[in-house]
Amino acid sequence: MIYLRYFRGSTFLHRLDPRAKLLILLFFIFVEIAFRDVRIIVIPFAAALILYLSARIPFREVKGTWRFMVLLIVIIGGINGVFLFAFPGANAHVIARYWFFTVTVEGISAATAAILKLLAVAIATVTMVLTTDPSLYGPSLAKLGIPYKGAYVFDLAMRYLPAYVNDLETTLNAQMARGYRTKGGKNIFATIINTIPLIIPVSINAMLSVYEVADAMELRAFGAKKQRTWFRIIVFKQTDYAVVATVLVALAVFVYLRVLDPGIWVPT
Amino acid sequence: MTEQKPSPPGHVDVFQRESLFSTKNLVATAVGIALYAALTIPFNVFTIPGVYDVAIRPTVAIPIAFGFIFGPVAGFFSGFIGNILSDQLSFGAFFWNWDLGNGLIGLIPAIGFYVVKRTDWAKTKGLAASAILAVIASIVGIGFSALTDFIFQIGLTTVGAAVAEFIPAAVTDAINGAIIAPILIYTYVQSTAGRARRL
Incomplete structure (x- = not known):
């Protein structure tokens, strides 16, 4: 398994300044720490996937990395889920009960959010490492x-x-x-x-x-x-300035969303 | 009696105390970071069942041994940055307090670097000191992480949850460190025997 190798290329991400990439990563980490709402976390998850796909890394070469990472995230998300389902909060919307697990709407929402968060940051980090010389x-x-x-x-x-x-x-x-x-x-x-x-x-x-x-x-x-x-x-190029400006605007929007404090999303 | 003369420019005093950020220490730091991150990534899979995000880490001995052999800078940063890298590159989680806790696990054994004589490192005295320091470091480091988890409410809300997180992690880290760190130190001393200025 060649875990983290740089793949030569000339896509948008390959040409991006490493400092801009660091800022993008910090943005993903901020979203990971600040939010528990599935509806919001879907956005950085999609963004991370788009970034990864735009880098055009040959899938055959990084198959092992992804298999390992998804396995790890599923294990951690599963353990997290056990905790969520074993100790449901008060007045949660119960769907079903098995053994000592109580499946609740809140539990499913929080578990999905946790897994998507980890996946988003993991995809973003690996993409940045694979595309940076x-x-x-x-x-x-x-x-x-x-x-x-x-x-x-x-x-x-x-x-x-x-x-x-x-x-x-x-x-x-x-x-x-x-x-x-x-x-x-x-x-x-x-x-x-x-x-x-x-x-x-x-x-x-x-x-x-x-x-x-x-x-x-x-x-x-x-x-x-x-x-x-x-x-x-x-040297910081014009595209780099554009990317940094975009990330800063996105960051401002997400900070505003955090001030509204969505918490865990419960579909009604 | 004699006044110490300032050394001429370009002259290196062999007996002068090594600076904390000497080239050797910097390289040791880089090697420690890479080693801790590289070896921890595969071991992240062995997560303790029932505890959120706490992994059994035999590799925790690496920052401990680096702190003991190469001093506080190598110990602290190999734990701190090594943990950031291994977490980021394996499952994308970022917990600043666990990173700092791992840094403490590397920093505390550096007491041994200053206190224990170089010639005693591979003897019972030095190995016992490293094992004891590994246990203290694990308790303090994981204690710091669990405490900050509780204080800042990072995923935990009750004292019980903090204790439930602290005990398995601290115990496994202490056992890992106390077994593997002395073996690492002993092997290092043995394999450097006869080489110039390795200790």
Whole structure:
């Protein structure tokens, strides 16, 4: 599974400034935190889907990522739903009762909203990561005013992340060839100990590389001066300004909607 | 007796205390973030049944070990940003207080970085210290998250719900940290034996 790879392309999203993409993401996160109303959450969900489809990422390449993500969201949404249906609020509209679950209109509405929220942010984040050239993370963060050391740390982390996911898969295959089983034991201790053959090799390899990388960077005078320039130069274009303006207007509208406080939507 | 001379420009004093944001610490931070995020994403599937959004994380040992081995900056940011990245990239949830709680889990073991002597790290004393610090860090970190969840009403409304969230998460994190972090530290010390200036 190649989890988060950059796909080269020339669509609208590929050409968009990374800072504008960050603003779009922050907008999705704001909506996720602020709303519980299905009718409102459908809008960012649709927007995220449109963004993803407009990026024209080959589905075959990211199938594994989506399968994993949807599975995770369904599990989390299901657990959330169990809670919602096990403890219904007072004067809720009851549809049916099974065992200790009480299916209510409010419960269905809130559970759908929770899943749609997670899906919207997940789709938006993955789309942004898949369409942003990894070599642009550092320069764009530095342009936002973050000190270059911080920007470089994030740049480096995003560069290593897919590599470590690959390392984990390689280690898993190598251990399975030696008779390792992914199924955990019966109790929690067995489950934990079972993960050690996976975590330790990947972590130790990574930790041993720290000094080599640091030496290589210091040989290139990293950290010698207060300022450092970047090879890639990022310029805000007219389309970027248009996108930022659109997002800000949308944000204002959603803040206004939040002030009205819709809460959970109950169809009557 | 002797007055300390200012070192000439370009001269590096080998014995001077390492700065918190030295290149080594920055690289360790980046590696910690990437490692925590990359290894946590697959483990996010093992969610504890019955508790909302709390996952069993063997990888919580990574910020703990990074805090212990590389100091507070690497520990805090690998927990904080690593958790943001792993949550965002696996199921798209954003909880600032859980991210900060994970940061605390990495920050507290850095006490060991300052207190325990380097030569004791792979001995019983250092390993026991790391295990104890892992338990304290899990309780404080998850305690912070559950408390802020309750104070700011993020998904929880009662004290009972906060406790129901705190206990399984803190216990599993403490067990995970206390088992895996000492193993990580021991393996790291053993595999760096004979290499120059690794500790």
